[in-house]
Amino acid sequence: xxxxxxxxxxxxxxxxxxxxxxxxxxxxxxxxxxxxxxxxxxxxxxxxxxxxxxxxxxxxxxxxxxxxxxxxxxxxxxxxxxxxxxxxxxxxxxxxxxxxxxxxxxxxxxxxxxxxxxxxxxxxxxxxxxxxxxxxxxxxxxxxxxxxxxxxxxxxxxxxxxxxxxxxxxxxxxxxxxxxxxxxxxxxxxxxxxxxxxxxxxxxxxxxxxxxxxxxxxxxxxxxxxxxxxxxxxxxxxxxx
Numbered sequence: 001x002x003x004x005x006x007x008x009x010x011x012x013x014x015x016x017x018x019x020x021x022x023x024x025x026x027x028x029x030x031x032x033x034x035x036x037x038x039x040x041x042x043x044x045x046x047x048x049x050x051x052x053x054x055x056x057x058x059x060x061x062x063x064x065x066x067x068x069x070x071x072x073x074x075x076x077x078x079x080x081x082x083x084x085x086x087x088x089x090x091x092x093x094x095x096x097x098x099x100x101x102x103x104x105x106x107x108x109x110x111x112x113x114x115x116x117x118x119x120x121x122x123x124x125x126x127x128x129x130x131x132x133x134x135x136x137x138x139x140x141x142x143x144x145x146x147x148x149x150x151x152x153x154x155x156x157x158x159x160x161x162x163x164x165x166x167x168x169x170x171x172x173x174x175x176x177x178x179x180x181x182x183x184x185x186x187x188x189x190x191x192x193x194x195x196x197x198x199x200x201x202x203x204x205x206x207x208x209x210x211x212x213x214x215x216x217x218x219x220x221x222x223x224x225x226x227x228x229x230x231x232x233x234x235x236x237x238x239x240x241x
Contacts, residue, residue: 028176
């Protein structure tokens, strides 16, 4: 069973069309979008995902049975299909416990760089392995999107999305990472992301009349509409209610 898993994973890793295997290219990045209005932060996240123009696989960390369906989720499912997993259980986000000696024997024919990438990939939490398998296109690039990450326990987030190794491993196989959160992220989480956006929606008003601050950039608070145009995001998404 382990050998079959290694064979399937080797296909994911080896089909990554990277100009220099083992190092992340300029197109891979990690983006975190947060704000108390989940609809606003999720829609901004989706627009950033769409801007990349790549294959997408996604998961929603919030229990769909506990909340009514959101417009943003309906839109995502109409375009990219349903989530890779219906329920993101904490176990899916725990780092895999692997016997690296055994794995090295199974991949002994690979060169050093490929072996390291494969071992790093197999050590990822199961959720990200499943997302990667769905997201990577034949061109070897894609995006994984994780919605409502704050529905998970803070230690779980810090031990997975808060680790630079997880991001670097996904980047090495050609994947970008976009995460939305309804709560302000602690530094232990946000520090692992290259770009962090804070989205504010007016109380009782339309989310599109809110503001966006790129906390990892110049820190300037801009009207959401002008930030939307500045980032080159899809205008039609502003019509989501």
